[in-house]
Amino acid sequence: MLDKKADRTPPNEAAVETGDGKAKAPANINLKSPAYYISRELSWLSFNERVLHEAIDPRTPLLERLKFLAIFSNNLDEFFMVRVAGIKKQIEAQVSRRTPDGRTPVEHLQAIGQKLRPAFAKQQECFLQVNAQLREHGIQLLDYDDLNSKQVTYLQSYFEDQIFPVLTPLAVDPGHPFPYISNLSLNLAVVVREADSEETHFARIKVPKVLPRFIQLPKSLQSEDTVWAAVPLEQVIGKNLTFLFSGMVVEEYYTFRITRNADLFVEEDDADDLMLALEQELRKRRLGGSLVRIELQSGTSPEVLSTLLTEMHLNEDDIYEVTGLVGLGDLMTLIGLPLPEHKDPDWSAVVPSPWNHINRDDADGEGDDVFSIIRRRDRLVHHPYISFSATVQQFITQAAADPDVLTIKMTLYRTSGDSPIINSLISAAENGKQVVALVELKARFDEENNINWARTLEKAGVHVVYGLLGLKTHTKVALVVRKEHDGIRRYVHIGTGNYNPKTARIYTDLGLLSCNEDLGADLTDLFNFLTGYSQQKAYRQLLIAPITLRERMLALIKQEMTYGTEGRIIAKMNSLVDPEIIQTLYQASQVGVSIDLIIRGTCCLTPGVEGVSDNIRVISIIGRFLEHSRIFYFHNGGNVQFYIGSADWMPRNLDRRVEAITPVLAPHLRRDLTNLLDICLADNRQAWEMQSDGTYVQRQPQPNESERSTHEQLMQQTKGKPAY
Structure with missing residues (x-):
């Protein structure tokens, strides 16, 4: 399928031919026009709407629908804490610069509200519907008002024993200033009065986490x-407020939740100790920066609303009214209920046949460790279909214990708190090996975890490096140097995802395991660049950001342009934002290159525009796993080039992060990647097609056509896959 050209509209009449008969892009179209670029923020909101659709879709099991409602909420939290907060900062600084889609910060903030509010209301409506359906199946998230007398008595007793001692009501009056409201906290705004007075008083109660x-x-x-059956904690508190305000009359109470700016700002140039500077910023984040949103129970009285907005310096545009439950992100806890009939069927990652022989007698006599498996031929692991713990984790674990391994070097961007990878590095250092870990302290929302890992690793004797000034180290690479009978050999893992066994069960990621000499030499040079003063400018096979990646990706796109209508590009990634890449893709489309883009999240390119992007198609795949792998395919006149790695086509990945993209050269692995892309492109269950106006339409099976779900097909295929 990769070589098959999709149906396309006729070439633009303004196009001309070059002397060799190849089509040439029309010269009268301004490819920098805002008309051809989608807002990054609005495109991301469209992605989150596709996430919400999984909650709305009746084909999704009930508890999974709750999960997607929670993911939608958690995604929005981060969007407001980072993206909206950044726009508000620009507005405060009177920045009027327009983004490639032509909007100023003020226009962006207005457009975000207009697009988000209907989706936010749809989420609330969906929750009420799903909750009603759950009740039909005996899963009851109840309202306090619906309880019988025995249940009320139980909860009153529970409140007195378990909740009351933890609560702290905070009065607001001339002697008690309005309290600080922490980021993402759930709160009750309470109005009380004395029994013999009509004068009311305002108090705030934080719902304890x-x-x-x-x-x-x-x-x-x-x-x-x-x-x-359960009742929301805030309702139990609200219905028992008389215990907190003895002798007072509780007039009303309302639930609200606030979001603050939580993006860290560290002046690396001025920081003598980056870890210390980050710890200071993390303390500020716990308190939170300026307020950017308030979620408020629908029906809140005008007086309470006025108090909240005035005291927290918010305006009506910052209000998001909630008709159901405030803070739906907490629904994620319910996915743990032991009710498999309301969840996706369990999936156990497959252990490929060769890896099953590790530490056992190997029938073919070629060895029984990960190194012999990799020496036989390059291995491509695709998580969560292929087991992370049995392959990548085993690679690091065995390297730590192997007496012939001299050195282990790897980058750590995000990993789990109880990571076996971290434990293996500590064990390797204790075994006397040279161990280097580049820990990216600036991984957003994982900074505190990474600081803790870094300290733990340092105490064990691991050489810990924090990356380069002004750059995040986002690459996912590991290098193992081993002494063997024929000399020193280097083994590598180059992946698209983090060394995190937990996310490896729900994120789709690829990893190449190889002992290719050029890749080993390239990773050696890369680590010297990261840990020392090396000014390496050229690599044998790897494409490295910010050194060679942008230039090489542009060259690969332009290379396809030389083949005209025989050119073919397929790119799979999380986000496509970079204007220069987008403009070059437009140019490729104008000369007839067939381009398929599989972009899970943000896509600022506009497909299907006559004369500009007629030959570009964009799909987004949303389902039970989070699509995270990056794959780049270039037909190159039949001499196909495949790449995988850690970078999206975004300015930050190309210019402000350390990234590594590796070619995939082994024919059997290229066949695997071809199969993967074919499955994605043929999806008619999870795939959404982007339209030329930036909207998305979910594909549906045609009459008499079977359903083709990317995730389901890959699970079934992996189960029946022969040894490789």
Whole structure:
């Protein structure tokens, strides 16, 4: 399928031919025009709407629908903490610079509100519908007002014993200033009065995060057909406020939640100790920066609303009214309920046949360790279909224990708190090996974890490096140097995802395991660049950002232009934002190059525009796994070139991060990648097609056509895949 040309409209009449008969791009179209660029922020919101659709889609199991509602909320939290906060900062600084789509910061903020509010309301409506359906199946997230007398008595007792001692009501009056409201905190705005007075008083109660968000009722208080029943914590607090305000009359209470700017700002040039500077910034983040949003219970009285907006210096544009439950991100906890009939079928990652022989007698006599497996031929692992722990994790674990391994070097961007990878590096250092870990302290929202890992690793004798000034080290690479009978050999892992066994179960990522000499030499040079003063400017096979990646990617696109209508590009990634890359793709389309883009999230390119992007198609795949792998395919006149790696086509990845993209040269692995892309492009269940106006339409199976889900097909295919 990769070589098959999709149907295309006739070439633009303004196009001319070059002397060799190849089509040439029309000269009268301004490819920098804002008309051909989608707003990064609005495109991201469209992505989150596709996530929300998985919650709305009745084909999604009920508890999985709750999960997607939670993901939609958590995604929005980060969007406001980073993207909206950044736009507001620009507005405060009176920045009027327009983005490639032609909008100023003020126009962007207005457009975000206009696009987001209908989706936000749709999420609330979806929650009410799903909750009603869950009740039909005995899964009851109840309202306090619907409880019977025995259940109310139980919760009153539970409140007195478990909740009341933890709460701290904070009055607001001339002697008590309005309290600081922490980021992402859930709160109650309470109005009380003295029994013999009409004068009201305002108080705030923070819903404590140390308690479960949903208070489960005991089995004895549930009906026979109930599987699980609980009440939101804030309702239990709200209905028992008289315990907190003894002698007062509770007039009303409302739930609200706030979001603050949480993006860190560290002046690396001025920081003598980057770790110390980051720790200081993290303390500020715990308090949070300026407020950017308030989620507010629908029906909040005008007086309470006015108090909240005035005291927190917000305006009405910052309000997002909630008709159901405030803070739907907490629904994620319910996916843990032991109710498999309401979840996706369990998936156990497959251990490929050769890896099953590790530490056992190997029937073919070629060895029984990861190194012999890699020596036989290059290996491509695709998580979560192929087991991360049995392959990549095993690679690092065995390297740590192998007496012939001299050195282990790897980059750590994000990993789990109890990571076996971290433990293996510590073990390797204790075994006397030379161990280098480049820990990226500036990985957003993982800074604190990474600081803790760095300290732990340093105490064990690991050489810890924090990256380069002004650059994030986002690349996912590991290098193992081993002494063998025929000399020193270098083994490499170059991947698209983090060394995180937890996310490896839900993110789709690729990794190349090889002992290719050029790749080993390139990673040696890369680590020298990262840890020392090397000014390496050229690499044998790897494409490295910010050194060679942008230039090489542009060259690969332009290379396809020389083949005209025989040119073919397929690129799969998380985001496509970079204006120069987009403009070059437009130029390639104008000369007839067939281009398919598989972009999960943000896509600022506009496909299907006559004379500009007629030959470009964009799809987004959303489903049970998060599409995270990056694959780049260039037909190159039949001499196909495949690349995988850590970088999206975004300015930050190309210019402000250290990234590594590796060619995939082995024919059997290229066949695997071809199969993967074919499955993605043929998807008619999870794929959404981007239209020329920036909207997306979900593909549906045609009459008499079977459903083709990328994730389902790959799971089934992996189960039946022969040894490789």
